[in-house]
Amino acid sequence: MINQKSGIVLIEDDVALGNSISELLSLSGFNVNWFKDGIDALLYLNKHIPDIIISDLMMPNMNGEDLYFNIKKNGKLNAVPFVIITANIDDSVQYKLLENGVNDFIVKPFKVRELIFKVNNLLEFKNNIEKKFKPDPFSKVTIKLSEKDFLTSVNEHLLNNLKLNVDIDELSKQLFISKSTLDKRIRKLTNKNISQYMREFRLDYAIKLIHLGERNIQFLVHETGFNSFSYFTTSFKLYSNLTPRDYIKSIHNDSKLLENN
Template identity: 60%
Template structure:
């Protein structure tokens, strides 16, 4: 199942908002549309998103005020933020840039311009994350030397997170026998093959939660567990608390 990037749109103009939602959904994004800044702040207490697009001129709170409130929140202060504005006043533009806006687009605009801006920001953000956070799940080259056995094993597991690859499949990809695979895993980790694979996938689930994922069914799907109940039981046994409680604990820290 492909995980669509979530866009939070804050727009009080019903015609423009409807058009933007339709454009992004056709471009394979998921969109939550709210009509005011206060609604957006309430939404972000329980949800997160990949990018925020907000109109500038709105009742109750303008787009810059929404930006300033969101930037105060540790959980959301790195979310890319785009302002839509018809106001070309340079003082306002400089104020927006000074306060941390990532980009803005002026009305009227071409829809493809907005889509390009969103994709560019998300791509750039992902490149920074990959560069600053060494991640065994993103490596491609498989090394088969003795000293790199665990690295090689992790790379194969990361490429097969959603699959039902078993010990035989792992051994085949590593060009060793099933018995040798189990011996090597026990030697390096004191775990059997099944336990190591299960905990590897649970570590990936924890990583997703720490990045903001709160949908447990999505975690089940992304980590290849056979069922919701098996994932829940395994997670609690491994972490010492349920996935729901762990997600709550992360929110409390934020």
Template identity: 65%
Template sequence: MKVKKKIVLIEDDLALGISIVEILAFNNYDVEWFKDGAETITYFKKNICDLIISDFMMPTMNGEELFLKIHKEIKKNSIPFIIITANIDEGIKYRQLENGVNDYLTKPFKTKELLYKIKNILDFKQNIVKKFTPDPFSKVTIKLSQKDFILSLNEILLKTMKSKIDTTELSKRLFMSKSTLDKKIRKHTNKNTSQYIREFKLEYAIKLINLGEKNIQFLVDETGFNSFSYFSTSFKSYTRISAREYIKALKV
């Protein structure tokens, strides 16, 4: 049986909330509905979902504040986020997009618009997972020839991307000393181990951007860089332009 995608809705308007829950349930989504931001924050301290849809104008905590708390404080920044609003000026709208909100809906909106935006975001997320998940049947055995050495190296780096793997752990997983690892990487790539790991992470970030990701903090977290500033400096050194400039250039 196909597992239903879980959506969290935050909407204080009861009539609209009921309507959205019914629409999503009818279209085979599993929905958790909250009426305010405080309840939502408590929920996300122990739970996760596939997509968040939040009203912008709410008492005590608006949609922007909720987004920042979920993505920055609770670190659930891999969950796509859609803002719903009745009236939003250009400055506020652009600020939400700059913060990293994936999309927004202006009230009143059509049911089809809501469903299409949900589908597009979830499909995009799934495509990223498929694209970067190693095929378990791609190699029956691992013999560390030049080709298989690089494949094995890349597979380990991909699986440990967020854990900030160092050269000591990497050499252990490849059953060789640190010096042997460094020699093999230099031989096959003309790079030292640290440079290869850093550039592998940056290439992964670039692929995510090319697939549509524009939240730089998300890229930092996904690639396991120690800090936002280190990622930014490394990205600019590698590509000759900043991550923001690279993202903007794709929109032109």
């Protein structure tokens, strides 16, 4: 199983896309450092070693290809998987990057599941290799959760059980606390009761999927674990002031407006 605290460096100059990718990776249990510029990312990487690097190809100042070849000069980063995101790529550039060690490509538009699967596969492969050379120092250590870690843990359990629509009883059992304690801690951290927090977590996930290109409402219902299409639609409208269909149309119209500008 992948370490839920694996560190990812994301380089993406598109603010909307970068924000969506960063949030979804964070919800999936990763620590994400997002940079909008390859030069800033390179300065960070000269001092920090992440578990994986995900970079857009076409960017101002320093594109993904130049960033990759600069990173290769740092011997400490040779074992870090590197994934490139691109809308289109010339075969010669792709072959050149693959030949020089780029691990994978993700072609826009892509589904968030594709990104998560590829990240998990690369990290699992990397972690399996590392385990052969050193033991896991945390295998028998119990770490008390801070408040931030507690909320992260709640989010991880919700995300891992999203389709199952895990209830409060089951969530409290997974976290080894009582329902009342769970509700009190959620209220303290978010000013929401646990039912509202769980429902809005699933709605936020649906909205992030929409921003990444998902248009099938029935798929959104299934992916977020709502019991029915009508309950999802009603909850979505109360939360966003728009029906799912109207929200999708608004995103589509905004994209067209940006393209025209």
